[in-house]
Amino acid sequence: MDQKSQRLSAIKRIIASEKIGSQEVLLARLAEEGYKLTQATVSRDLKSLQIGKKPDLDKGSVFFLPENNDSPKIGGQIDNRLLQAGIKSIHFANQFGVIKTIPGYASSIAIFIDNAGRYEIIATIAGDDSILLIPNQDIKHEQIKKAIQIIFPDLDEQIFKQ
Numbered sequence: 001m002d003q004k005s006q007r008l009s010a011i012k013r014i015i016a017s018e019k020i021g022s023q024e025v026l027l028a029r030l031a032e033e034g035y036k037l038t039q040a041t042v043s044r045d046l047k048s049l050q051i052g053k054k055p056d057l058d059k060g061s062v063f064f065l066p067e068n069n070d071s072p073k074i075g076g077q078i079d080n081r082l083l084q085a086g087i088k089s090i091h092f093a094n095q096f097g098v099i100k101t102i103p104g105y106a107s108s109i110a111i112f113i114d115n116a117g118r119y120e121i122i123a124t125i126a127g128d129d130s131i132l133l134i135p136n137q138d139i140k141h142e143q144i145k146k147a148i149q150i151i152f153p154d155l156d157e158q159i160f161k162q
Contacts, residue, residue: 007035011045012065021059021104052107055082061104066111083109084152091161092141097133097148106131113151120147 010033011026020026023042030037046063056062086105091098101109110126113133120139125132135144149155 007037008045008049010035011042011051012049015051015063016065019056019059019062021056021062026063052111053104054108055086055102055105061108064108081154083112084155087152087155087159089161090145090148090159092144095135095139097135097141097144099131099133099148101129101131103129105129113148116147116151118147118151120144 007030010030014020014026014029014033018029020029023039023046026046027037027039027042030042050066051063052066053061054064083105086102086109088100088102091100099106099109106126106129110124110131113121113124113131120136120143122134122136124134133144133148145160
């Protein structure tokens with residue numbers, strides 16, 4: 001096994017067995033195991049492994065491993081209520097939508113939206129507390145809004161800002 005494969009295996013093992021809430025903590029854990037890496041390398045590794053963040057009651061948010069590229073699962077069931085609780089507002093600018101979230105929630109919410117497979121939304125791009133919704137061609141704001149309400153049925157109407 002080459003060095004990169006060993007490093008990726010170590011990252012998966014650490015994230016699967018510990019609550020890791022930041023890249024800095026992951027870097028420190030990897031250093032303890034003999035991997036001297038930069039934050040940029042760890043960031044690329046997390047992206048290549050499709051590792052996201054999910055809410056955690058103790059740490060705020062923690063990294064999680066995807067399960068067959070499915071949405072984050074909590075207790076074996078997809079729990080969109082916990083993800084939905086992380087949504088603060090949804091704004092529209094030109095043809096795009098922007099979801100503001102509690103810090104650490106954006107990645108998990110974006111994965112959940114992408115996996116919903118709604119034709120109105122081509123893709124999402126997530127930061128720490130923001131998600132860019134990229135709509136399909138000729139999709140109006142109202143159609144995106146309805147798609148989000150289908151994905152998160154208990155979402156408060158006041159979340160949507162004009």
